[in-house]
Amino acid sequence: MYSMMGPNMNKMMKQVQKMQAEMMRMQEELGNRTVEATAGGGVVRAVANGKQELVSLEIKPEAVDPEDVEMLQDLILTAVNSALDQSREMVAAEMGKLTGGLNIPGLF
Incomplete structure (x- = not known):
C-alpha cells in the first residue's frame, strides 16, 4: 500500500512546490503593481501597491483649509482606504x- 502512495505523494509535493514558487513570483510582481484612488474631486490622491502599502500620497494646495482640517483628514482617509481596498481586490483577482x-486562507 505504501508503495502505491509514494509516486502520488511525490507528484503532489512537486505541484505544491510549483504553486509556492508561482505564489512567490506573484507576490514580487504584485509588490511592483500599483492602484490609485482619489477623493474630493482629485484634490487628494493615494497610491498603494499589491502589498497593501501606501506608496504615494498627494494633496493639492486647494485641499488645505486651516479652518477645516477635519475635511482634509476625511479626504485622506477616504483616498487611502479606497486605494488599499483596490489593492486587496487586485491581489484577490490574481490569486x-x-x-x-479556491480560497486558501493565509496565503495573502
Missing part, C-alpha cells in the same frame, strides 16, 4: 487565477 478560484 484567484493561480488557485483556480
